[in-house]
Amino acid sequence: MSILSELNSLLDALGIPIETGVFSGVPPDEYLVITPMTDIFEVFADNRPQAETQEVRLSLFIKGNYTARKNEIVNTLLQAGFTITDRRYIGHEDDTGYHHYAIDVAKEYEVKEE
Numbered sequence: 001m002s003i004l005s006e007l008n009s010l011l012d013a014l015g016i017p018i019e020t021g022v023f024s025g026v027p028p029d030e031y032l033v034i035t036p037m038t039d040i041f042e043v044f045a046d047n048r049p050q051a052e053t054q055e056v057r058l059s060l061f062i063k064g065n066y067t068a069r070k071n072e073i074v075n076t077l078l079q080a081g082f083t084i085t086d087r088r089y090i091g092h093e094d095d096t097g098y099h100h101y102a103i104d105v106a107k108e109y110e111v112k113e114e
Contacts, residue, residue: 003054003107007034010080011058014072023061027098030062030069037104041111048111055085055106061098070101082107 004020011018011032018032035057041049062069070087077084086104093100 001109003056003105003109004034004036006080006107007056007058007082007105010076011073014076016060016069016073027061029064030060032073033059033061035059042108050111051108052111053106053108055104058103058105059090060101060103061093061096062101063097063099066099066101070103073103077103077105 038055043051090100
């Protein structure tokens with residue numbers, strides 16, 4: 001399991017179009033973009049990594065008021081056991097009319113030996 005696949009499954013239920021890296025095609029009035037940020041080995045035993053923390057940035061782009069949708073996303077993430085490491089309003093894109101709100105999300109995954 002990876003944070004990308006888990007977030008895609010989880011957030012798909014909210015009915016917001018979601019893509020990784022960049023939104024392709026004509027964007028709707030609201031959408032999410034997942035940007036991978038880090039994959040860190042933080043827990044070791046016998047000089048081998050035991051857990052990996054994966055972190056991504058969720059960028060919410062929305063025309064109109066973003067507050068209710070942001071809160072829905074945050075509550076969904078917290079209920080699913082994700083750690084939110086940062087939340088911030090990036091700004092209004094005057095050329096597109098979108099508000100941009102970023103939510104940084106992390107989750108730890110067990111490293112499996114192959």
